[in-house]
């Protein structure tokens with residue numbers, strides 16, 4: 001395979017199983033002049049495994065902006081460069097955005113290779129709707145911020161895909177139960193492509209109990225997929241309920257229901273009835 005000169009190649013690497021790398025990825029890694037790696041020691045092991053001796057340069061969150069000019073200079077000389085992260089597809093919850101943006105702005109070709117990505121691999125076996133989904137990456141670490149993010153997603157109709165760390169998964173799923181309700185279906189895919197690969201799906205509360213029932217269920221790398229909000233004709237969207245609660249805390253319920261009906265559409269009588277049921 002002939003590589004293009006003056007080109008940045010984006011090269012996915014395995015997310016666990018060392019065999020999950022394409023023939024083209026190996027050829028590119030072997031033939032480029034330089035491999036930019038998030039962690040050169042980590043990538044060094046992958047390269048050694050495949051007997052590849054290409055020179056590496058560290059490019060991570062803290063230096064990638066500063067690296068753009070250095071790499072543009074190399075591309076100007078006609079060199080070809082590969083970008084890899086520690087695992088999976090670079091730029092997907094991984095460094096590389098500033099680099100790719102800067103190199104494209106400088107007028108050079110950026111060539112993506114297809115390959116491993118935890119989110120896509122997890123979705124392909126989860127049994128959740130995949131015709132439309134949104135990738136949310138990592139939620140913030142603190143519960144207040146995380147709950148605020150989840151509140152914004154309460155009425156999201158698409159499947160939501162999150163990356164999560166084993167240290168926070170119980171807290172995150174607890175927040176999902178609190179914000180989305182205990183019945184929302186969640187599928188957790190942990191250690192995909194590795195020895196302890198587990199894909200478990202259940203309503204949110206049941207999944208939380210499963211996580212708490214055995215520390216092993218919380219271990220390793222994981223993707224959390226949450227099914228989207230499904231509205232039937234009689235369902236009032238969560239943000240409409242929130243607006244009703246807010247207005248009813250300042251106004252008589254009848255007036256609050258009428259205002260919410262004007263703001264969001266819908267029937268004021270139904271909103272009034274819901275308000276009564278909620279004890280507003």
Ligand code: SAM
Nearest residue numbers: 015088089092117118163164191192221222223
């Ligand atoms: N760039 C990577 C990709 O394409 O998937 C993601 C990198 S991000 C820093 C690491 C997160 O991806 C982990 O915390 C976990 O949520 C998810 N992940 C990576 N490998 C995984 C695996 N083998 N099984 C489940 N989740 C994985």
